[in-house]
Amino acid sequence: MRTIYVQLPQGGYPIHIGSGLYSQLPNFIHDLGWDEHRPLMVIADSHVAPLYGEKVVQPLDEAGYQVSLVTFPAGEHSKSSSTLEKLTEECIRAGLDRNGAILALGGGVTGDLAGFLAASYMRGIPFIQLPTTLLAHDSSVGGKVGINHSLGKNMLGAFHQPSLVVFDTDTLITLPRREVVSGFAEVVKHALIYDDSFAKWLLDHHVQLNDLHSEYIAEAIARGCQVKADVVALDEREHGLRAILNYGHTMGHALEAISDYTYAHGEAVSIGMVGASLLGEKLRTARNVHHYTKEILAAFSLPTSFSGPWSNKQLVELMRRDKKALGGSLTFVLPKGIGEVVIQHDVQEEVVSEVLQELRGGVE
Ligand SMILES: NC(=O)c1ccc[n+]([C@@H]2O[C@H](COP(=O)([O-])OP(=O)(O)OC[C@H]3O[C@@H](n4cnc5c(N)ncnc54)[C@H](O)[C@@H]3O)[C@@H](O)[C@H]2O)c1
Ligand SMILES: O=C(O)C(=O)C[C@@H](O)[C@H](O)[C@H](O)COP(=O)(O)O
Numbered sequence: 001m002r003t004i005y006v007q008l009p010q011g012g013y014p015i016h017i018g019s020g021l022y023s024q025l026p027n028f029i030h031d032l033g034w035d036e037h038r039p040l041m042v043i044a045d046s047h048v049a050p051l052y053g054e055k056v057v058q059p060l061d062e063a064g065y066q067v068s069l070v071t072f073p074a075g076e077h078s079k080s081s082s083t084l085e086k087l088t089e090e091c092i093r094a095g096l097d098r099n100g101a102i103l104a105l106g107g108g109v110t111g112d113l114a115g116f117l118a119a120s121y122m123r124g125i126p127f128i129q130l131p132t133t134l135l136a137h138d139s140s141v142g143g144k145v146g147i148n149h150s151l152g153k154n155m156l157g158a159f160h161q162p163s164l165v166v167f168d169t170d171t172l173i174t175l176p177r178r179e180v181v182s183g184f185a186e187v188v189k190h191a192l193i194y195d196d197s198f199a200k201w202l203l204d205h206h207v208q209l210n211d212l213h214s215e216y217i218a219e220a221i222a223r224g225c226q227v228k229a230d231v232v233a234l235d236e237r238e239h240g241l242r243a244i245l246n247y248g249h250t251m252g253h254a255l256e257a258i259s260d261y262t263y264a265h266g267e268a269v270s271i272g273m274v275g276a277s278l279l280g281e282k283l284r285t286a287r288n289v290h291h292y293t294k295e296i297l298a299a300f301s302l303p304t305s306f307s308g309p310w311s312n313k314q315l316v317e318l319m320r321r322d323k324k325a326l327g328g329s330l331t332f333v334l335p336k337g338i339g340e341v342v343i344q345h346d347v348q349e350e351v352v353s354e355v356l357q358e359l360r361g362g363v364e
């Protein structure tokens with residue numbers, strides 16, 4: 001097992017990564033100082049609950065915890081106020097009080113949704129992240145929780161840090177290939193924004209990683225989590241630096257929302273990172289990053305271009321609603337080199353449209 005700590009002024013928390021970790025959940029929870037009188041509510045989606053619900057519930061039940069499991073329909077559309085409302089009802093009916101805690105078992109949708117429920121239920125109760133997708137090495141760390149609105153992605157949310165993250169890598173065995181690929185986008189992102197040696201390592205070992213070789217995958221998750229933990233420790237509430245974790249997301253979130261979430265998050269972020277690399281070269285924040293960006297993303301079978309009936313204007317309108325955009329100006333995280341980025345405000349619409357045009361159909 002590998003453990004990474006997220007160091008925060010109010011104490012921080014560990015991220016445990018490894019195989020067969022659910023049997024150790026009672027010990028990890030005891031280490032938090034939570035005794036068996038704390039009711040636990042496991043929240044999982046309709047794909048994950050039948051696969052891993054019992055594996056989480058059983059050891060906790062045997063250790064004497066009062067633990068229940070609730071589910072919701074899998075998919076990005078469940079990151080919504082209506083699902084939040086239904087889960088709130090389940091918690092109230094189950095008698096969950098302020099002494100209770102939520103365990104978010106699943107991918108980023110579950111983590112964001114159940115985390116937001118934990119942030120707002122009775123004005124906030126503790127929660128634990130149990131990520132089951134590769135992508136969720138990112139979403140389970142850092143405390144950004146929230147839901148979507150019909151007018152934009154992640155429009156309602158909070159910063160609410162988990163008390164503990166337990167990534168049992170055995171769960172990745174059942175993950176559909178498309179979701180594995182999507183998850184690599186955030187792994188690559190962590191390398192491209194912060195750690196050029198990590199990027200080189202990812203390219204050198206993409207064959208083993210694509211095969212989900214357990215040692216390499218655990219290493220990739222740990223290195224990605226380390227980048228995230230370092231950045232969050234320096235700027236928990238995104239006053240500045242933390243925005244670098246949004247690399248590829250200005251375009252990515254716009255593509256996700258406009259496609260009604262036909263694009264998976266990682267796919268959209270991948271296209272967004274190619275867009276950011278093109279933009280960086282045009283605005284001269286970086287040289288020679290576009291080709292490398294495409295190469296590393298293609299090594300993990302990620303998309304580097306898009307097609308769709310949406311106009312550049314529609315996409316730009318969504319980008320102006322991005323949370324980094326102040327006063328409606330366009331804000332992007334742009335590369336400075338490999339492993340280094342810069343936050344750029346007031347990017348002109350014309351140059352963004354040029355990039356969108358080049359991203360359509362993959363014109364060089
Ligand atoms: N809070 C953050 O910091 C942060 C960071 C990155 C992404 N996100 C959010 O995360 C979401 C995407 O997360 P995701 O890609 O994990 O999506 P997801 O949670 O929808 O999971 C993808 C699919 O895989 C299924 N699944 C999950 N684990 C499985 C397993 N082990 N075996 C079989 N099937 C499994 C799910 O049921 C779902 O159908 C987006 O909403 C994105 O905005 C949040
Ligand atoms: O943790 C962060 O900060 C991130 O930006 C991580 C992103 O990968 C993630 O998609 C996040 O949910 C985006 O947040 P938002 O504030 O742009 O909605």
Ligand SMILES: [Zn+2]
Nearest residue numbers: 186249265269
């Ligand atoms: Zn993301």
